[in-house]
Amino acid sequence: MFKKTSFLFLLALVFMLQPSATHPVAKATAQKSTSIDLRLLETTDLHADLINYDYYLSRENNRIGLVQTASLIRQARNEVKNSLLFDGGDHLKGNPLGEYLARIKGINKGKIHPVYRAFNHLKYDAIAxxxxxxxxxLKFLNTALKGAEMPAINANVISIKTNTPYFKPYVILKRKLEDQDGKKHDLNIGVISFMPTQIMKWDKSNLEGRVFPRPIVETAKEYVPIMKAEGADVVIALAHTGITDEPYHPDTEDAVYYLTKIPGIDAILSGHSHSVFPGPSYQKIANTDMKTGRINGKPIVMAGAFGSHLGIIDLNIKKVAGKWKVVNGISQVRPIADEKGKPLVQTDTQLYKLLMPEHKEMVKTINKLGH
Ligand SMILES: [Zn+2]
Structure with missing residues (x-):
């Protein structure tokens, strides 16, 4: 005999069990959207420091050198499914090797500048x-750039002759990215680049009558919608400019803070100041979160100089209402050496070998001059 109470109890149990057994699964499926993790890697202000060697003091220096940073690049790439590698500019000049190659040896037709040979070997996706x-x-630069296999971009240096950007202003990289479930998706990654307008002061004799600069922020505001209209799912700025929250001026040398306020820019790889972000030098910048490396909510990184650090931004991209949207971004820097100069990485021997001819030649030349 069925008692009324036990029947009700059973009924209640069935109802209680049913939702808890099936509903959460259905809910999880409905809520789950395609999610892609994309890692951006940055070197910047290398100033021709390819080898961990100080040509002024004629000795090894493990605080500098792309041959050291390259090990961090490989490691950071191996940790993720999707990554892109960029350089933030100022890579050709700044040490005796750069001087020797430009002023004494020269870059002859068909020869590849060792900086670009290194970039090609490491498969940079774009450079500023x-x-x-x-x-x-400009002649030396244009000859040297012929050896670079990746797009070299800048949007705010304008040719006087054509009144259009002297270089390719931006690029839209078509990449197949793997989502968290292992499915591949075609994404358009827009990359744009800027540099300080002070070039006319710094390089007057090389540039006067040939090019003129436009303010960084104004240029960005003009191009980001164009890139979006051309299908860019993500927009990354290779901003060869520093970070300050001082009141905006069109000719500011440090425009990053105001670039963060432009809708559509998803991440900024900065440079020029030879500094490190996230890092203590920028503690006082308004709306800055040092833990996530964000300014005004946008992920920013600045990877020191001379190969001292690798800059990393990890983006999470989700499909929202049929469109890809960057929903999260966190930045970090990884150093190649500790404070005492002790290396934290091993030299990338393959890259080292590739750069040996010019390095040996340079050391030999210095030794000759010294005796
Ligand atoms: Zn610079």
């Missing part, structure tokens, strides 16, 4: 042109 790239004149 920094203000120091002008120091040896």
């Amino acid at each position: 042109i920094g203000n120091h790239e002008f120091n040896y004149g």
Whole structure:
């Protein structure tokens, strides 16, 4: 015989069990959207420091050198499914090797500048042109750039002759990215680049009558919607400019803070100041979260100089109402050496070998001059 109470109890139990057994699964499926993790890697202001060697003191220096940073690049790439590698500019000039290659040896037709040979080997996805790239004149730069297999971009240096950007202003990289479930998706990654307008002061004799600069922020505001209209799902700025929250001026050398306020820019790889972000030097910048490396909610990184650090931004991209949207971004820097100069990484021997000819030649030349 069925008692009324036990029947009700059973009924209640069935109702209680049913939702808890099936509902959460259905809910999870409905809520789950496609999610992609994309890691951005940055070197910046290398100033021709390819080898961990100080040519002034004629000795090894493990605080500098792309051959050291390259090990961090490999490691950071191995940790994730999707990554892109960029350089923030000022890579050709700044040490005796850069001087020797530009002023004594020269870059002859068909020869590849060792900086670009290194970039090609490490498979950089795009590079910024920094203000120091002008120091040896436009002819040298254009010849050297022929050896770069990746797009070299800048949007705010304008040719006087054509009144259009002297370089390719931006690029939209088509990449197949793997989502968290292992499915591949075609994404358009827009990359744009800027440099300080002070180039006309710093490189007057090389640039006067040939190019003129436009303010960084104004240029960005004009191009980001164009890139979006061209299908960019993500927009990354290779901003060869520093970070300050001082009141805005069109000719500011440090425009990053105001770039963060432009809708559509998802991440900023900065440079020029030879500093480190996130890091203590920027503690007082308004709306800055040092833990996540964000300013005004946008992820920013600045990877020191001379190869001292690798900059990393990890983006999470989700499909929202049929469109890809960056929903999260966190930045960090990884150093190649500790405070005492003790290396934290091993030298990338493959890259080291590739750069040996010019390095040996340079050391030999210095030794000859010294005796
Ligand atoms: Zn610079």
